[in-house]
Amino acid sequence: MQQETVIAQRYWHTRARVRITLDYTAGAVDPDVQRHFTTGQELILIQWGIAGRPVGTQWWTSQDIDGAHIIPNNHVKVLEVIEHISPTE
Template sequence: MLRIFEPGEELEMFQWGQAGQEVATARWWTSWDIDAPHSIPGQMVEVLAVLEGKLPPADA
């Protein structure tokens, strides 16, 4: 599904990674839903606030 994002539009976005590894910040995702996510290049995103942040345990 094509989705056009407009400058100044605010979205709740996600990043995730594997335990013990640094989270890659090159892409942000618009949904956890495997059927409907869109990815945005990291250089096009301005983080306004971190709503929830947690690092996975290194021994998981």
């Protein structure tokens, strides 16, 4: 079964304390830096987007598109939602 794509109706974001559940190495564009995330590591990460675009589920280390390291949702367990603005009303 294919999931329906949700289109954001407004700027949105979620900031959460998470635990890495699977080792993962991510690269950033500028600066060109690889970062390794290890199982059990706890971080504050964000998800975010803008109106009119599909709502993504990956987790970012920052909102800097070039400098962020991006971690797939299936490598993260949310421990605590710190702040949430829904993409839909």
